[in-house]
């Protein structure tokens with residue numbers, strides 16, 4: 001090495017004590033330098049390879065698991081910190097519109113209408129009839145992209161009218177200008193004040209009425225009441241003032257609701273027949289796509305809801321939606337829709353059919369359609 005060469009030359013060229021001293025000094029100086037160099041170099045290598053707070057092994061590997069046992073908290077906290085930094089970077093507003101929009105998941109899943117639309121008073125209402133199939137029509141029509149519907153019954157035009165239109169509007173889902181706002185409250189059809197109140201909101205409101213054989217409807221209505229109040233009198237006792245004389249009790253709501261023509265006359269005082277559309281409750285079950293096609297036409301919507309949206313669920317005994325608005329799963333209506341009816345004497349059924357016949361005939365004439373309830 002050059003260092004040993006230099007030492008050899010010094011020994012051979014100088015025999016003086018000063019030269020010897022210079023040699024020993026140089027050697028010790030060199031050793032000291034060498035020692036510190038090795039120390040410095042090692043510390044640099046350790047810093048690069050060790051857990052210095054800048055690196056963690058890739059998580060998930062067995063080696064990483066073993067190494068992490070020593071200082072798990074450092075790496076874990078670093079992962080959290082980097083996740084936080086990443087989130088902060090994602091959250092950093094890039095443009096003012098994005099900055100104004102919250103980024104939580106709920107908001108991200110909202111439709112454009114929910115984010116940017118406005119709450120409007122309904123332009124269409126399903127006004128009845130109770131137990132006619134109103135829930136089915138609402139759930140079926142709301143899969144249309146141009147329809148937004150209130151899921152619950154607001155009872156504005158019967159029970160909550162005093163709360164005012166602003167309250168009513170506030171209940172509505174947000175809609176884009178091109179979308180229809182819809183709600184359903186089946187009791188409107190038999191509420192004396194409802195037609196006047198609705199026409200004073202807008203006389204252009206479109207009205208949908210789901211009608212069903214009034215006898216079956218009455219039995220369905222009674223079955224529902226019985227499920228809540230098992231102690232009520234029998235259907236026969238409630239339906240007749242005098243059964244042997246065939247005198248029907250028209251003051252009983254379950255009977256009165258089915259006298260459709262009487263209620264319709266009230267509506268026609270305020271609305272043109274073309275503003276009302278009657279859905280057959282029976283055909284809604286046997287041909288939901290056909291009935292919904294006519295509902296879409298009436299609402300001025302493109303026919304988007306078709307056969308493809310329905311399947312017949314054998315267990316339920318009713319048509320169900322393949323893909324409803326709120327989820328990607330097929331869905332049938334709830335347990336309270338499609339109940340097994342209370343068994344009613346055939347003679348009672350025939351008596352009630354007789355009772356309703358003249359009302360039905362008149363109703364078919366006015367509506368211009370025979371619903372074939374005989």
Ligand SMILES: Nc1ncnc2c1ncn2[C@@H]1O[C@H](COP(=O)(O)OS(=O)(=O)O)[C@@H](OP(=O)(O)O)[C@H]1O
Pocket residue numbers: 129130131132133134135136186220221281284285318319320332333336337338339
């Ligand atoms: N697809 C489908 N699934 C389940 N049920 C269906 C369906 N289509 C119509 N129907 C009939 O709807 C009846 C209930 O009517 P409503 O929804 O108007 O009832 S309510 O007034 O809102 O309580 C309900 O009456 P019941 O059978 O007497 O329970 C059903 O016959």
